[in-house]
Amino acid sequence: MFEYCADPETLTGLTWLSCYLTNGKHLLFYQSFGVVLALLAVTAPVSLAFGFVGAMAARSTFPPFSLFGKLYTSIVRGVPDIAFFLFFVIALDQAVEYLRHQAKCPDWDMPVRQGSDFVVCDAAKMPLSTSPQWVHETYGFTLAVLTFAIVFGAFAANVLFGAMRSVPRPQLETAEAYGFSPRQTFWRILVPQMWVYALPGLSNLWMILIKATPLLFLLGVEDIVYWARELGGSKNARFSDYPHGDWRMFYFGALLVFYLLLTRISEIVLDRLMGRLTLGQATAGGEAQRKAPA
Amino acid sequence: MSCWETIADYGLRSVGIGERLLPRSDFTLCQQVTLIGSGMIWNIYFGLVALAAGFFLSISVAMGKASKNPLARKASEWFIFLFRGSPLFIQFFFAYFAFLSLKSVHPAFDLFTSAWLGAAIVLFLNTSAYAGEIFFGALKSIPKGDLEAADAYGITGWHRFRRITFPTMLRLAWPAYTNEAIFLFHATTLVFFSGFPAWQQRGDALYYANYFADKTFNPFVPYPILAGFFILLTLSVIGVFGLVNAHLTRHLPAERRQKIRFRPRQLIR
Numbered sequence: 001m002f003e004y005c006a007d008p009e010t011l012t013g014l015t016w017l018s019c020y021l022t023n024g025k026h027l028l029f030y031q032s033f034g035v036v037l038a039l040l041a042v043t044a045p046v047s048l049a050f051g052f053v054g055a056m057a058a059r060s061t062f063p064p065f066s067l068f069g070k071l072y073t074s075i076v077r078g079v080p081d082i083a084f085f086l087f088f089v090i091a092l093d094q095a096v097e098y099l100r101h102q103a104k105c106p107d108w109d110m111p112v113r114q115g116s117d118f119v120v121c122d123a124a125k126m127p128l129s130t131s132p133q134w135v136h137e138t139y140g141f142t143l144a145v146l147t148f149a150i151v152f153g154a155f156a157a158n159v160l161f162g163a164m165r166s167v168p169r170p171q172l173e174t175a176e177a178y179g180f181s182p183r184q185t186f187w188r189i190l191v192p193q194m195w196v197y198a199l200p201g202l203s204n205l206w207m208i209l210i211k212a213t214p215l216l217f218l219l220g221v222e223d224i225v226y227w228a229r230e231l232g233g234s235k236n237a238r239f240s241d242y243p244h245g246d247w248r249m250f251y252f253g254a255l256l257v258f259y260l261l262l263t264r265i266s267e268i269v270l271d272r273l274m275g276r277l278t279l280g281q282a283t284a285g286g287e288a289q290r291k292a293p294a
Numbered sequence: 295m296s297c298w299e300t301i302a303d304y305g306l307r308s309v310g311i312g313e314r315l316l317p318r319s320d321f322t323l324c325q326q327v328t329l330i331g332s333g334m335i336w337n338i339y340f341g342l343v344a345l346a347a348g349f350f351l352s353i354s355v356a357m358g359k360a361s362k363n364p365l366a367r368k369a370s371e372w373f374i375f376l377f378r379g380s381p382l383f384i385q386f387f388f389a390y391f392a393f394l395s396l397k398s399v400h401p402a403f404d405l406f407t408s409a410w411l412g413a414a415i416v417l418f419l420n421t422s423a424y425a426g427e428i429f430f431g432a433l434k435s436i437p438k439g440d441l442e443a444a445d446a447y448g449i450t451g452w453h454r455f456r457r458i459t460f461p462t463m464l465r466l467a468w469p470a471y472t473n474e475a476i477f478l479f480h481a482t483t484l485v486f487f488s489g490f491p492a493w494q495q496r497g498d499a500l501y502y503a504n505y506f507a508d509k510t511f512n513p514f515v516p517y518p519i520l521a522g523f524f525i526l527l528t529l530s531v532i533g534v535f536g537l538v539n540a541h542l543t544r545h546l547p548a549e550r551r552q553k554i555r556f557r558p559r560q561l562i563r
Contacts, residue, residue, distance in 0.1 A: 078525040080480035082487070083500055087517040090507060118511045211381040218487060225387065232391070249395050252388040256380050263379035 020242045029227040033258070036213045036224055039145060044209060046149040048202075051156025058161050073158045081151050082215060088147040089219045093126070100124040137222075144219045152209055159201030164190060166197040196277050203270040210262055214255075228252055297324040308332040308496050316495055316505065323515070326506050330519050333499035334527065339410075340482040340498075344417035345475055348425055351418070355426030356463075360433050370426065377423030382416075382481055386488035389416045409490040417485075421478045425471060432467035433459070465542045472535040476528055499523055 004011070005019035020026070058069030098112060101124035108121050122128075127135045167190055175185040217225035232248030278286045303313040305328055317325050358370030377385070393406040406412045436459060444450075444458045483500040486492045492501050499520050506516040543551040 078528045079521040080483040080500070080524060082480075082483050083503065083517055083520050083524070086500070086504055086507065087513045090511075090513040094513075113512065211383075214381045214383040225384070228387075246391070246395060249388065249391040252384060252391055255384050256388055259380040259384060260376070 016242075020244075023242065025227075025231060028222075029224070029231055032222060032224045032227050035141075035221065036216070039141075039148070039213055039216060040209065042145050043148045043152065044206065046145065047152035047156050047209075050149050050153025051158075051160050054153060054157025055160035055164060058157065059164060069157070069161075072154055073161060075154065081212075082218070084151050085147055085215055085218060088150055089143055092143055092146055094118055096126050097124055100126060140219070140221055144216055144221050147219060148209075148212070152205065152212075155205055155208070156202065159198055159205060160194070162201065163194040163198035167193045199270075199274055199277055203266075203274070206266060206270070207263065210259065210266065224255055224258075228255055297322075297328075300324045301328050304328045305332055306335075308335050308498070308502075310494060310496055314494075318509070321506060321510055326502075326516050327519055329502045329506075330499050330516060331523060333497055333502045334523050336409075336485070336496075336498035337479060337482045337527070340414055340417055340485060341475070341479040343414045344421045344478060344482075347418045348421040348478075351422035352425035352429055353460075355422055356429035356433055359426065359430045374423045374427050374430075377420050378427065382420055383484055383488055385416055385420060386413060386484060386490065389413075390489035407490075408493065409485055413485040413488075413490050417478065417482065420481070421474065425474050428467050428470045428474060429463060431470075432463045435466055436462045461542070468535070468539050468542055472532065472539070475535060476531050479527055479531060480524070 002019060002022065004015060005022070011019055054069050054072045056069070057065045058073055060066045060069065097118075097120045101108065101112065101120035104123045105121035110119065112118060112120060127139045171189055171193060172185055175189045180188065214223070214225050216223040228251035229248060232246065232251035234246045235243045237243035275289070279289060300322070301324075304317075304325065306312050307316070307329060309332075316329070355370045355373060358366040359374065361367055361370075389412060390407065393403050393412050396403040397407060406415070440458055440462055441454075444454045449457060483498060486497045486501040487504075492498075495505075497505075503516040503520040507513045510516075539551075
């Protein structure tokens with residue numbers, strides 16, 4: 001990156017370090033922090049949407065919907081979620097390929113599962129083997145986002161279901177007395193009021209989501225954990241311009257600091273948000289704010 | 295080969311007893327159930343060790359955080375923040391590579407790079423931080439009257455802690471602590487995916503489930519088996535902790551007893 005980096009062997013001390021930390025692979029490493037933040041930015045709203053649908057289903061009066069909703073909210077609780085991550089990433093991939101296989105190759109006569117192999121016709125491969133590298137990467141990332149959203153959606157559904165039940169019952173009864181239809185009561189009375197009850201649970205979930213991002217590595221995305229292992233491993237002078245010993249400890253130390261910072265910043269922001277939301281509310285928190293000396 | 299032979303061969307495979315080679319092809323359902331079940335030994339081992347040792351450290355941490363001594367308070371606060379604020383997955387990686395680097399300083403650290411000790415230490419510290427926060431919360435919500443009554447009777451110091459503070463704290467914290475225990479058992483599945491090598495393919499339940507899913511390319515059999523085992527484990531944890539809870543609250547009228555309710559608090563830590 002810098003001009004004096006042309007010949008790394010002659011460098012020492014800080015100049016060596018400045019060149020080392022700005023070489024091509026390190027720039028990829030820094031980009032992967034962006035991948036993590038992008039995952040957070042995409043997953044949070046998607047899983048909130050999943051959670052919302054799940055909570056609505058669980059509240060439904062139509063038995064199959066409510067059964068599905070209740071099952072969805074409770075299933076991720078008894079089992080380690082890492083098992084779900086490993087499961088869904090293959091299961092989703094196979095489901096997509098199977099559906100494409102059914103649609104594109106109707107006259108294929110062999111079974112899809114042959115012993116230990118999962119065989120679909122070439123046209124149904126996802127992504128196509130001819131497609132460029134970025135399609136593969138995007139597909140992998142999309143699968144990861146979906147997997148995260150399914151698992152966290154279940155938790156969000158649980159939180160939102162609880163929040164919907166915490167909205168004082170008289171509010172809904174008043175709406176009904178004024179002749180609101182159930183749909184209107186739900187959208188105009190229940191949903192606007194539930195957020196203050198949901199926020200503690202949702203902020204807890206956000207913290208969990210932050211701490212789940214390293215698992216991207218298990219889903220095959222080249223994330224910060226992948227690069228920290230890659231860059232930290234000892235480098236031989238024959239294969240690298242910047243030979244060094246086993247520095248993985250320092251790389252993972254840096255990741256530890258990154259996550260601690262992310263947690264701290266989130267805590268501060270969420271505290272402020274909670275303060276905003278409780279302002280003027282008829283809850284213990286709102287009352288405390290009112291009584292606090294200005 | 296009958297299922298009983300499979301159980302005899304692979305039932306204790308995860309601790310190195312029985313058949314040396316893992317099955318390589320023509321996997322039967324029995325093999326999958328047996329091996330994944332055998333892996334559960336490690337999950338239970340890690341969970342029990344961390345829980346048993348972490349119980350004492352977490353109470354010390356909670357006492358430290360509640361203490362008036364600024365040094366003890368700051369140290370406890372930082373300990374809790376460090377382990378609760380970062381992912382357990384990264385903690386495992388960091389610890390493994392740290393032990394690996396220390397190995398060159400002194401050969402005694404060789405032991406720490408193996409999962410049974412190194413990962414157990416990380417889990418122990420991690421659960422101590424989470425449970426420490428739980429116990430700290432309980433410590434803060436001990437009814438004022440209980441402590442005042444103790445003062446009035448002239449019960450002070452260690453005696454007051456032993457007879458008044460500790461039992462009340464434990465009772466108030468127990469439902470949340472049950473949750474923590476459940477998630478600790480779930481967290482043990484991360485061990486063999488985080489740098490710690492599964493020596494001679496002696497892994498935990500998820501390690502074997504992942505092995506079968508990779509070999510058969512069919513996730514729909516091994517992962518539900520794993521889920522079944524974990525639901526059983528979760529139910530037994532709830533059962534055992536419920537018994538302790540009944541013991542802790544035996545003097546209370548029925549409506550004041552806190553029920554243990556399972557809620558997702560912190561799944562991946």
